[in-house]
Amino acid sequence: MRKLTMPELNRLDVADYHNVKKLPVVIVLDNVRSMENVGSFFRTADAFRIGAIYLCGITARPPHREIHKTALGADESVDWKYFETTAEACEQLKSDGYRIFAVEQVEKSIKLDAFTAPEKSAYIFGNEVEGVDDEALAYCEQAVEIPQEGTKHSLNVSVSGGILMYHLFCDLKGLL
Numbered sequence: 001m002r003k004l005t006m007p008e009l010n011r012l013d014v015a016d017y018h019n020v021k022k023l024p025v026v027i028v029l030d031n032v033r034s035m036e037n038v039g040s041f042f043r044t045a046d047a048f049r050i051g052a053i054y055l056c057g058i059t060a061r062p063p064h065r066e067i068h069k070t071a072l073g074a075d076e077s078v079d080w081k082y083f084e085t086t087a088e089a090c091e092q093l094k095s096d097g098y099r100i101f102a103v104e105q106v107e108k109s110i111k112l113d114a115f116t117a118p119e120k121s122a123y124i125f126g127n128e129v130e131g132v133d134d135e136a137l138a139y140c141e142q143a144v145e146i147p148q149e150g151t152k153h154s155l156n157v158s159v160s161g162g163i164l165m166y167h168l169f170c171d172l173k174g175l176l
Helices: 014-019 035-047 065-071 086-095 157-175
Strands: 023-030 050-056 080-083 099-103 121-125 142-145
Touching (some): 023 086, 035 050, 035 157, 050 086, 086 099, 121 157
Parallel strands (some): 023 050, 023 121
């Protein structure tokens, strides 16, 4: 067994990445406080060609050294927008025809393994302590929950993001 070299991985450069088709998916970060988590979202979104990330409220935004350090440059490849509130981002998404989902543990949530991603959809990830804000939940048609079988009640928000984005990529990669 031999590790592949960088040229053998055949990755896109940033300019080419901006010109390839992306999944019709927006990731919404609702007051995520850790810049390392924000950077991880960028890096994962780049890996799975997510359409955009919407940064809301107190969520830090590029350019920032701490985001860049974790994103490894994906903060320069993935499209993003900033909104003062998550409600403003949701209003924009609704007007653009997106279906909005929360990634949260709520009554009647759909387990991720039973969820089929629709085209043109957005997913709200909440604050590391408080989760998705109640005002933002009001915009969501459904919540998606990642099944867990251990002793902890939640996963790190960027880990949840990685799990969900991979699921979305598997469901929607035929659109690329």
